[in-house]
Amino acid sequence: MAARPAGRTRRRGAALEEAILSAAADELTESGFAGLTMDRVAARAGTNKNAIYRRWPGRLALGIAAYRRLTTAVRPPDTGDLRGDALELLRGANRHWSSPLGAILRELLAAAGGAPELLAGLQDQSGDAVAAPWLTILGRAVARGEAAPEALHPRVATVAIVLLRNEFVVRGAPTAPDDVLVEIVDEVYLPLVRRRGPAPG
Structure with a gap:
């Protein structure tokens, strides 16, 4: 069996999904949805487009998942009334x-x-x-x-x-x-x- 190149680890499952979402969130932040492409996300995540399409059917679904990653839960205020x-x-x-x-x-x-x-x-x-x-x-x-x-x-x-x-x-x-x-x-x-x-x- 051929040895895997040094420094390269094949990511699977949750680790790969995390890398893709992180890359998509960064692309959204920098370029908005208009600038979000599967090619750019794949390059940024260090994977290929097929790996993205297996998890999200299209650019919009990926954009929504990335947006949800960027938002955080609202902490309720307590002003007294x-x-x-x-x-x-x-x-x-x-x-x-x-x-x-x-x-x-x-x-x-x-x-x-x-x-x-x-x-x-x-x-x-x-x-x-x-x-x-x-x-x-x-x-x-x-x-x-x-x-x-x-x-x-x-x-x-x-x-x-x-x-x-x-x-x-x-x-x-x-x-x-x-x-x-x-x-x-x-x-x-x-x-x-x-x-x-x-x-x-």
């Missing part, structure tokens, strides 16, 4: 949307079009990850008597961030004015979580 916490979460999301990472996210959303399986991969890692900080601040608010216990439901907890995303999609702007964030919290979110009960007949 629900209004302050909700505004901090929305302002953080607003900053992300207008950041270089947010620009990559907008590119990926545009490329995904209406494909539900691809869009699902872009929902800030997962529905659970999106809901977690909102459920945390809402749980504190329930304990303080600021919100109704019935409000502790993922769909209710995340109403504010869903409305902010809608602003981005409808207006196509890279950021939303702060008065829009205040309006979402004061006119929709706080009234919703404070008065949970049967819908009016």
